[in-house]
Amino acid sequence: MKxxxxxxxxxxxxxxxxxxxxxxxxxxLAQAAADAAKEAAPAxxxxxxxxxxxxxxxVSTLLVLMMSVPGLALFYGGxxxxxxxxxxxxxxxxxxxxxGLLWCFYGYSISLGxxxxxxxxxxxxxxxxxxxxxxxxxxxxxxxxxPEFVYMVFQMTFAMITPALIVGAFAERMKFSAVMxxxxxxxxxxxxxxxxxxxxxxxxxxxxxxxxxxxxxxxDAAKKAAAQGKIDELIAAAGWLNQGKGIGEFxxxxxGSLDFAGGTVVHINAGIAGLVGAIMVGKRVGYPREAMMPHxxxxxxxxxxxxxxxxxxxxxxxNLESNGATALAFVNTMVATCAAAxxxxxxxxxxxxxxxxxxxxxxxxAGLVAVTxxxxxxxxxxxxxxxxxxxxxxxxFVSKVKHxxxxxxxxxxxxxxxxxxxxxxxxxxxxVAPSLGGVxxxxxxxxxxxxxxxxxxxxxxxxxxxxxxxxxxxxxVGSAIIYKVVDxxxxxxxxxxxxxxxxxxxxxxxxxxxx
Amino acid sequence: xxxxxxxxxxxxxxxVRDALTSIGVxxxxxxxxxxxxxxxxxxxIYRGAEYAVSxxxxxKIELAVSSEQVQAVIDAISSxxxxxxxxxxxxxxxxLDQAIRIRxxxxxxEAL
Numbered sequence: 293m294k295x296x297x298x299x300x301x302x303x304x305x306x307x308x309x310x311x312x313x314x315x316x317x318x319x320x321l322a323q324a325a326a327d328a329a330k331e332a333a334p335a336x337x338x339x340x341x342x343x344x345x346x347x348x349x350x351v352s353t354l355l356v357l358m359m360s361v362p363g364l365a366l367f368y369g370g371x372x373x374x375x376x377x378x379x380x381x382x383x384x385x386x387x388x389x390x391x392g393l394l395w396c397f398y399g400y401s402i403s404l405g406x407x408x409x410x411x412x413x414x415x416x417x418x419x420x421x422x423x424x425x426x427x428x429x430x431x432x433x434x435x436x437x438x439p440e441f442v443y444m445v446f447q448m449t450f451a452m453i454t455p456a457l458i459v460g461a462f463a464e465r466m467k468f469s470a471v472m473x474x475x476x477x478x479x480x481x482x483x484x485x486x487x488x489x490x491x492x493x494x495x496x497x498x499x500x501x502x503x504x505x506x507x508x509x510x511x512d513a514a515k516k517a518a519a520q521g522k523i524d525e526l527i528a529a530a531g532w533l534n535q536g537k538g539i540g541e542f543x544x545x546x547x548g549s550l551d552f553a554g555g556t557v558v559h560i561n562a563g564i565a566g567l568v569g570a571i572m573v574g575k576r577v578g579y580p581r582e583a584m585m586p587h588x589x590x591x592x593x594x595x596x597x598x599x600x601x602x603x604x605x606x607x608x609x610x611n612l613e614s615n616g617a618t619a620l621a622f623v624n625t626m627v628a629t630c631a632a633a634x635x636x637x638x639x640x641x642x643x644x645x646x647x648x649x650x651x652x653x654x655x656x657x658a659g660l661v662a663v664t665x666x667x668x669x670x671x672x673x674x675x676x677x678x679x680x681x682x683x684x685x686x687x688x689f690v691s692k693v694k695h696x697x698x699x700x701x702x703x704x705x706x707x708x709x710x711x712x713x714x715x716x717x718x719x720x721x722x723x724v725a726p727s728l729g730g731v732x733x734x735x736x737x738x739x740x741x742x743x744x745x746x747x748x749x750x751x752x753x754x755x756x757x758x759x760x761x762x763x764x765x766x767x768x769v770g771s772a773i774i775y776k777v778v779d780x781x782x783x784x785x786x787x788x789x790x791x792x793x794x795x796x797x798x799x800x801x802x803x804x805x806x807x
Numbered sequence: 808x809x810x811x812x813x814x815x816x817x818x819x820x821x822x823v824r825d826a827l828t829s830i831g832v833x834x835x836x837x838x839x840x841x842x843x844x845x846x847x848x849x850x851x852i853y854r855g856a857e858y859a860v861s862x863x864x865x866x867k868i869e870l871a872v873s874s875e876q877v878q879a880v881i882d883a884i885s886s887x888x889x890x891x892x893x894x895x896x897x898x899x900x901x902x903l904d905q906a907i908r909i910r911x912x913x914x915x916x917e918a919l
Contacts, residue, residue, distance in 0.1 A: 583858040584856075585851065585858055586853055644852055687855070690854045
């Protein structure tokens with residue numbers, strides 16, 4: 293990637309992290325102002341999308357869609373009993389379809405499309421108003437943009453898969469109408485706001501332009517005030533976890549939390565909503581006395597493998613363009629997953645006596661979850677360590693903690709996604725350290741060294757923990773309220789007889805296998 | 808006439824069929840069944856949830872033979888279905904009152 297001197301100056305100056313993480317902002321701006329003042333650069337033409345970036349992001353979008361259908365649907369479907377196979381497949385595909393519509397109606401606008409404040413965006417782009425084939429969205433690099441339609445539809449696939457992850461927790465017993473009503477309320481009140489908190493970020497080009505205007509203003513107080521006003525406006529529209537302002541200003545000491553591809557927004561968020569659901573919907577009839585064996589681990593393996601492949605769109609695609617940082621996220625996603633799959637297999641072999649396929653598939657997913665927030669920040673060796681660590685901890689949760697506490701998280705959404713997500717989120721704050729092979733707190737398009745911020749171990753880890761807690765609390769409490777509302781409106785559970793017969797026949801009137 | 812019902816290991820079916828054909832048995836019926844005997848079953852573990860699988864898959868074969876043929880049939884089945892391990896199965900013999908071939912209306916030994 294080639295940068296003009298002006299772009300280089302702005303890159304050095306503007307500390308915009310991957311999908312967020314704007315750090316030590318004031319220092320960066322001051323430096324930008326100084327640099328910009330030195331350079332008498334000509335006015336740059338408006339950037340246009342690069343064909344390579346556009347193609348990569350469209351492919352990434354397809355990969356993330358493939359994670360949901362059929363990847364996640366098969367992964368979950370194989371784990372339930374024969375009589376509930378279609379209910380899982382239907383729920384996942386129905387959620388994907390419905391959320392895609394909601395995303396166009398208002399989801400994109402209130403989460404990422406239309407500025408707003410620290411806690412929620414505006415309705416200015418509801419029904420995709422004002423977006424056409426020539427609209428562009430900023431990436432994390434100065435002078436690099438992608439078509440807004442591409443950005444919109446890429447982020448749509450994230451909103452689709454997150455509520456689909458939750459269904460594993462209350463599988464085999466929740467009413468289809470309740471699942472749909474829950475999903476509608478949950479994405480509206482939980483997912484869209486959290487996506488804004490973490491991912492709403494000012495465009496690097498806007499910041500650079502404002503910084504330049506501030507410098508150019510010199511002693512002209514009016515111009516200076518106008519430029520400063522522009523900067524304040526940009527910051528005010530950024531999410532609080534991203535920016536470290538608003539609630540974060542107090543809690544997070546001005547530091548932003550790091551979440552490359554959605555460890556908090558997607559996995560912790562879905563995982564805790566799943567746990568609350570498993571508890572509020574209640575245990576399956578016969579759990580844990582009756583054997584509830586997975587009906588097809590073959591499909592689970594196919595699903596896990598599709599998730600693994602699709603996850604490259606999720607993590608590497610989250611760079612929003614195609615460059616070296618994309619490749620780093622790609623490599624981290626690969627090696628962390630290998631490490632986690634292998635470590636679950638080995639630990640299970642040692643502890644339980646046999647290396648199981650389901651264990652390995654679970655380990656692969658746990659590794660993918662854990663590396664999600666770290667994928668653009670850690671070095672490959674850090675990602676491997678993360679993968680090796682996450683599996684044994686998730687294994688303890690799904691095999692010991694779940695049984696000890698007695699909740700029926702049918703497909704281990706909490707044990708894998710929430711626990712793996714928390715480990716990944718906190719580890720991201722550690723593995724980003726340059727001394728551990730991480731990229732440091734930097735504009736990650738500029739890996740070669742020009743760090744825009746200073747990495748402070750304690751401060752960064754605290755920021756990560758705050759982001760984790762904020763997500764756990766908002767999603768946990770919010771989900772509990774939504775489950776209660778759904779229970780009052782349509783009822784959460786199917787009747788016991790219907791549950792015994794299986795949701796395929798009672799909810800959907802069809803059977804998965806007619807031999 | 809006798810009816811011979813045997814429970815065997817699933818992978819022994821082809822050998823049993825060959826052995827029976829060679830002694831002149833012309834038909835048998837096979838059913839996939841589950842059960843337990845001295846072979847108690849085994850444990851399966853799914854993400855730490857242990858399930859005792861106490862019913863094991865077996866095949867049940869049933870054939871009607873003339874009284875004179877019974878001993879030969881028993882010998883044929885026991886010799887090829889035996890592995891020497893627990894779980895090889897059992898053979899049951901019981902009397903058969905009547906047999907009729909539906910197509911022709913033949914009855915008794917002629918229908919076998």
